[in-house]
Amino acid sequence: xxxxxxxxxxxxxxxxxxxxxxxxxxxxxxxxxxxxxxxxxxxxxxxxxxxxxxxxxxxxxxxxxxxxxxxxxxxxxxxxxxxxxxxxxxxxxxxxxxxxxxxxxxxxxxxxxxxxxxxxxxxxxxxxxxxxxxxxxxxxxxxxxxxxxxxxxxxxxxxxxxxxxxxxxxxxxxxxxxxxxxxxxxxxxxxxxxxxxxxxxxxxxxxxxxxxxxxxxxxxxxxxxxxxxxxxxxxxxxxxxxxxxxxxxxxxxxxxxxxxxxxxxxxxxxxxxxxxxxxxxxxxxxxxxxxxxxxxxxxxxxxxxxxxxxxxxxxxxxxxxxxxxxxxxxxxxx
Numbered sequence: 001x002x003x004x005x006x007x008x009x010x011x012x013x014x015x016x017x018x019x020x021x022x023x024x025x026x027x028x029x030x031x032x033x034x035x036x037x038x039x040x041x042x043x044x045x046x047x048x049x050x051x052x053x054x055x056x057x058x059x060x061x062x063x064x065x066x067x068x069x070x071x072x073x074x075x076x077x078x079x080x081x082x083x084x085x086x087x088x089x090x091x092x093x094x095x096x097x098x099x100x101x102x103x104x105x106x107x108x109x110x111x112x113x114x115x116x117x118x119x120x121x122x123x124x125x126x127x128x129x130x131x132x133x134x135x136x137x138x139x140x141x142x143x144x145x146x147x148x149x150x151x152x153x154x155x156x157x158x159x160x161x162x163x164x165x166x167x168x169x170x171x172x173x174x175x176x177x178x179x180x181x182x183x184x185x186x187x188x189x190x191x192x193x194x195x196x197x198x199x200x201x202x203x204x205x206x207x208x209x210x211x212x213x214x215x216x217x218x219x220x221x222x223x224x225x226x227x228x229x230x231x232x233x234x235x236x237x238x239x240x241x242x243x244x245x246x247x248x249x250x251x252x253x254x255x256x257x258x259x260x261x262x263x264x265x266x267x268x269x270x271x272x273x274x275x276x277x278x279x280x281x282x283x284x285x286x287x288x289x290x291x292x293x294x295x296x297x298x299x300x301x302x303x304x305x306x307x308x309x310x311x312x313x314x315x316x317x318x319x320x321x322x323x324x325x326x327x328x329x330x331x332x333x334x
Contacts, residue, residue, distance in 0.1 A: 023277060024293040030063055031297075033070055040317035041083040041270050044308035047334055051092055053081035060084065060092060060105055063323055073105060075112070082305065083127045095125040099186060101148055101193060101218070102128070102137065102157075114277065118157050122146050127172050128187055131180075133193065138180050138193075140169035145181055147172070147193060147200075161199055164189060171225075171259070172212035181223050183212035185279040190215070190223060190236060203236060210234075214259035216267060216302070218284070224270055226256035233269065233282055246303045248281070249289055252273050260305040260314045264330050268314050270295070270302040277302050277318075279326055297322045 024140060032039045032062040037057025042050045050063040060073040060081065080098030087093070092105040096114070100123045104113040117125065125148070137150040141159070147169050149158045162169055168186030176182055180193040188201045189209040205212065211229035218224065223236040227245070229252035232243040248254040250269055255273030262268065267282040277299025281291040295302065300319025307314050312329025326334065 006036065021230075023291055023292050025281075027295060027324060028326040029278060029295070029297050029318070029324040030068065031235055032061070032321050032323060034059065034061070034072065034202060035321065036185065036317060037206055037321065038317075039321060041304045041305050041306070042315040042317055042323050043086050044311070044315050045086050045090065046311065047308070047311035047313070050323060051084055051086055052323055053084050053094055055080060055082055055097070060094060062107075063287075065325075073110075075103070079103070082125070084124060085128045085130060085137070085219065092223070093128055093137060094179045095128055097124045101125065114263055115155050115157065117141075117159070119144075119146075119159055122148060122159055129172055129180075131174060132178050136195075138172055138174070140182055142168045142170055142185070145169065147180070147191070149195075149198075157200060160193065160200060163200065163202060164193070170271060171212075172213055173223075174215045175217045175223075176219055176221060181217055183215050183225055185211055185213050185228070190213070192227065192238070205234065205236075207246070211256070215255055215267075216259055216261040218261060218265050220265075224259075224261070224284075225269055226259050228255055228257060231256060231271075233267070233270065233275070235284070246287065246289075249280070249292065250278060252280075258302040258305040258316055259332050260307040262307055262312070262314070263309050264329070266328070268305065268307070268326070268328060270299065270305070270316070272299065274288055275299070279316075291328075293326070295324065297324070 037054035042052040048065045062071045082097035083095040083097045100117045122144040124143045126142045128139045167184035170185035172182040188205040210227045212225040213228040215225040231252040250271045253273045254271035257272045258270040260268045271278040276294045297320045305316045312332030314326045
């Protein structure tokens with residue numbers, strides 16, 4: 001009997017392992033040669049050219065995945081670069097999280113320009129996004145409790161103070177209609193901004209203890225968010241003004257953080273409260289999690305992710321000093 005139970009347990013383990021492997025993602029990681037530099041927020045400009053920042057290392061860098069080579073651009077001391085985005089012209093914009101600026105790096109001329117915040121209270125630009133047409137850069141200012149807008153042509157900056165004290169504006173995304181959504185990580189709120197008037201409207205999440213950290217806005221206008229404090233994935237429908245939430249498979253302490261969405265409207269997120277971190281998908285159509293995959297390097301914490309549509313990939317950085325790529329749409333050319 002004992003032998004039969006052992007055989008049965010072994011068979012079930014094999015079947016479970018086969019299921020996980022069949023449902024898992026192809027994730028590859030490249031170790032960053034700059035030690036303990038917190039490489040983060042990669043932005044793919046092609047299937048093989050990836051820009052990212054070293055938050056502790058004080059640099060911008062590019063990874064060529066064909067050769068595995070890294071190219072580093074050192075920034076002035078104390079920059080604390082937190083996030084970057086790359087325009088259609090190839091220019092790299094980054095958030096100087098420790099020195100109150102947004103920087104511009106031109107890979108052709110190798111020149112760096114620094115746009116200082118017009119208010120010293122806006123001390124820590126955080127996450128950047130382009131608007132439609134790349135006329136402006138919208139950004140959050142976490143400690144300064146603001147959301148900002150940089151006019152790329154004139155370099156002028158508008159700053160919008162959050163109505164909620166210590167609300168910690170964090171993740172930010174553009175909606176299909178051109179309006180802006182952000183999460184207020186220090187509270188249980190989302191905020192919506194009208195770009196024509198800069199008017200803001202706060203929306204409370206249904207739970208007072210929720211702490212939304214990142215978000216995605218899909219083509220239907222619904223706003224998806226991860227609740228870092230309680231391990232939930234949620235969605236807000238601005239039309240019906242309704243919420244729906246799902247607990248992550250890893251439980252209340254899963255600490256969902258990095259988030260992205262792909263061209264089919266599927267969501268991708270990482271549970272950072274478990275080690276190794278777990279990368280997973282969520283299908284809004286079936287309302288189910290899928291493709292749960294451990295990050296081989298451990299991840300430490302995956303803080304932000306970028307979807308590159310031409311290659312069907314999601315890129316991320318880890319506190320364990322890696323840049324990672326998950327193939328979420330394998331039918332696209334890599």
